[in-house]
Amino acid sequence: KQEVTQIPAALSVPEGENLVLNCSFTDSAIYNLQWFRQDPGKGLTSLLLIQSSQREQTSGRLNASLDKSSGRSTLYIAASQPGDSATYLCAMAQFSGNTPLVFGKGTRLSVIA
Amino acid sequence: DTGVSQNPRHKITKRGQNVTFRCDPISEHNRLYWYRQTLGQGPEFLTYFQNEAQLEKSRLLSDRFSAERPKGSFSTLEIQRTEQGDSAMYLCASSPWGLSNTGELFFGEGSRLTVL
Numbered sequence: 001k002q003e004v005t006q007i008p009a010a011l012s013v014p015e016g017e018n019l020v021l022n023c024s025f026t027d028s029a030i031y032n033l034q035w036f037r038q039d040p041g042k043g044l045t046s047l048l049l050i051q052s053s054q055r056e057q058t059s060g061r062l063n064a065s066l067d068k069s070s071g072r073s074t075l076y077i078a079a080s081q082p083g084d085s086a087t088y089l090c091a092m093a094q095f096s097g098n099t100p101l102v103f104g105k106g107t108r109l110s111v112i113a
Numbered sequence: 114d115t116g117v118s119q120n121p122r123h124k125i126t127k128r129g130q131n132v133t134f135r136c137d138p139i140s141e142h143n144r145l146y147w148y149r150q151t152l153g154q155g156p157e158f159l160t161y162f163q164n165e166a167q168l169e170k171s172r173l174l175s176d177r178f179s180a181e182r183p184k185g186s187f188s189t190l191e192i193q194r195t196e197q198g199d200s201a202m203y204l205c206a207s208s209p210w211g212l213s214n215t216g217e218l219f220f221g222e223g224s225r226l227t228v229l
Contacts, residue, residue, distance in 0.1 A: 004155070032216045043204060044156070044220040051215060089155055093216050100146060100169065101218060103155030
């Protein structure tokens with residue numbers, strides 16, 4: 001059974017810092033990996049999706065990488081802003097993609113002005 | 114296209130009552146998923162549909178839970194005889210599954226259930 005772990009559970013940084021959020025998984029037979037953002041009491045917003053055959057994806061100040069051999073993904077946020085404060089969740093689908101996403105518990109990020 | 118829509122956004126009910134949530138997916142998305150999320154946890158899978166067919170159900174989906182997608186468009190999730198442990202955010206997502214699909218899921222804003 002796939003297990004997804006996100007460390008740290010919470011992170012507080014001053015505005016302007018570059019930061020890395022970590023996601024690890026136990027089974028490397030993945031179809032894709034998706035990073036989401038969740039604001040308090042809200043739904044999930046998709047940030048980046050990495051297919052199994054890809055190593056990284058970039059969108060603006062965000063860069064996500066995938067290393068299947070080590071069972072790890074990272075989300076890099078450059079020049080953090082107070083508006084980046086949210087919970088960041090990683091999730092993955094296994095095999096052919098016909099299995100549902102398995103989520104980590106998330107990292108709660110606070111960017112202090 | 115306004116994205117995935119969920120109603121109601123908030124529901125407060127007494128233990129033992131029945132509740133129903135509705136999800137309208139993004140147009141032409143043939144897959145629809147239901148997840149449940151409790152405070153401090155990641156979303157947990159409940160069930161998903163491809164068109165009108167319910168393809169998979171989690172063991173979390175007890176006999177008191179039923180989901181339907183009768184015409185392959187909107188879906189409903191009903192909880193009968195609610196218990197306090199059912200209090201959670203119920204999230205719906207949709208996906209345009211096909212031959213060249215990336216598998217990306219798009220989530221709605223969720224329906225928060227509080228059982229007193």
